[in-house]
Amino acid sequence: MTTTEKAVGESLELEHNLLRRTLDGLFVYAVLMDPNGTIIEANNSPLISIGIRREDCIGTQFGDSGAWAYDPDVQARVKSAVLSAQRGETVRYDAHLSTAKGIIIIDFSIAPIFDTEGRITQLVACGVDISKRRNAENALRRSEERLELAMLGAELGWWDWDIQTGEAAFSEHWATMLGYDFNDIQPTFEAWERLVHPDDLAKVKRAVIDNLDAKTPFFEIEYRILSNNNEWKWILGRGKVVTCTTDGKPARVTGIDMDISSRKDLEERLRQRQEELYYAQRLTAAGELTAIVAHELNQPLGAINNYVGGSLLRFRELLSANPSLAEVLQQTLRLTQRAIAVIHGIRVLVRKQESKLDWVSLEAMAEDVFIPLRTELSNKQIRVSLDIPSSLPPLWCEKVHLQQLLLNLILNATQAMDTPGCSQRKLSLCAKVNANHKLEITVSDTGPGISPEIAARLFEPFVSTKAEGIGLGLSICRTIVEAYGGHISARSVLGQGTAFDVVLPLVIEEK
């Protein structure tokens, strides 16, 4: 061996060692085989992790390696891969190996190495443990699936807006919720903006910007958005900034949107119902007021009428001697009749609403009246007990009248119990047909009760137990009940509560 050869030899040895250490340091399984599949070399450290020593495997057939010999199927697959490589092909697949540490997943490949003439000189097998990555990927996928399922279940659509690029990703459900095809919508912020109702856009933007400026922890806003069939859908949107740039500026905002159109619709109907009720209440209040004024004025006007008319007859002789006095009395009479006619006119005007008599079910009506009051009742911690048998015959009356009657009695009961000292709060509405075949409705409360002085004048107009009350409610109730030939009365025990009894005749078909 010459010095040069020795030097070359040493240099090779050095290079080999370097390569060896490099290979050993890699966390990749690398195995070099001759064209027959006999192992020539393998890196060490990964082998240790699966419990195989390098010395033991060199010179053995790669396909017979103990690493997969435990399972004929796994072994067959490796052997077939070796055969493919021997034919000049590269094979790569994810191999599941059972080890002392459990199943590991290897990104496995085997490829031939060719010389300059295209002959296979060696085979090289390579494996990377991708268990952790794959497990993480699986976990992420499962978590995404779960999230997707949850969102779908809750009918939520999600979106994800990259502020820098203006790109906006969104879930398929977000599009289908609005009747669009997933591909119909441009994945940009501007595309979303164009769909928002112009009246709501400023409000929505404000909420988002406040969140971008970190003034709010998240935003939550109800707005309308144009659906594919050109209808406005109500959306409840919630979202927040999830990522910030290194200098603290918001970079990504994500959120969920929910179709709340049906809830909004219900709310709207409730609101309308409530407005109708209060309108009816105002109308009846106006009617009642006019009735009171008419009654109070008609009495003295009628009396003037009688006095003057009587005088014209009584003093006939005197008056024929004093024509000017007769004239004055005639004028007085005429003016009195004019005043009476004016009052009559006002009454007719207020009564103008056509009366719409109909069969009304008390049960349905009670439900109608209670729905808009639900929140108020629960806020005031008032328990409601309804006892209206479905077998009750319907009433032949004007719907608003019955509505008004129930509403007034219920509101009175509610207000009666809305005092700090009132601990037990129960509002009952019972109805039955009594022995005289009349309908009996009782509305009772567990409020403080009414003092006897007030109780005596309870149904008179302008009598109220409430500081802010006008005192028309029960007067209206009486007017309504009496208009149907019924009767209303109150029973009250101080400190225990008050009950109002309404008795209404049931209409029997008249001949």
Place this chain on the structure above:
Amino acid sequence: MNDEVKVYIVDDDCDMRNSIQWLLESVNLRVCAYDSAERFLAEYSDNRPGCLLLDVRMPGMGGLRLLEYLQSMHRHLPVIMFTGYGDVEMAVRALKAGAFDFIEKTAAHQLILERVQLAMEAGKNLHLREVERTKFQQLLTQLSPREHEVMLRIIQGQPNKVIAIELGLSERTVEKHRTSVMGKTQVRSLAELIRIFYLHR
């Protein structure tokens, strides 16, 4: 002066009561006014002719209940319901319950007088009938049981011969009872007996 026709007024409103009294007295009607149904009942005596002007809405026993009570007791006192404006339903119910008429309190005085006159006429007639009825009932008690029996058959149109056979009497005896019945009931003809009997039975 029991037979003097009077207008009774029941109204809790003092001005209305006094003014109506003034109006009615202006045409020389006799008026008795009360401020409540209860007071009227306490003072009104059953056998006086007249009519009643009754306010519908009053505290205590209201107009309608007084009307109902009177209808069950003294059917010979015509009642005019005196209503405020708009008490049409009330008026209808009053008429159904047997009221003679109803007038709005603001009606022209001529109309009020007219209606009151009509009611008084009716009241007089009802009173006369009532007097006749009481008298007839009184007269009937003077009949012997046999006379009573004969009367019932006469009214049904049975000839004396038939009555005699059925009651086992002679025709002469029947004829005697018949004359006695006509005399005791103070009627001049069979037709009058039948009229009075059916009117007041």
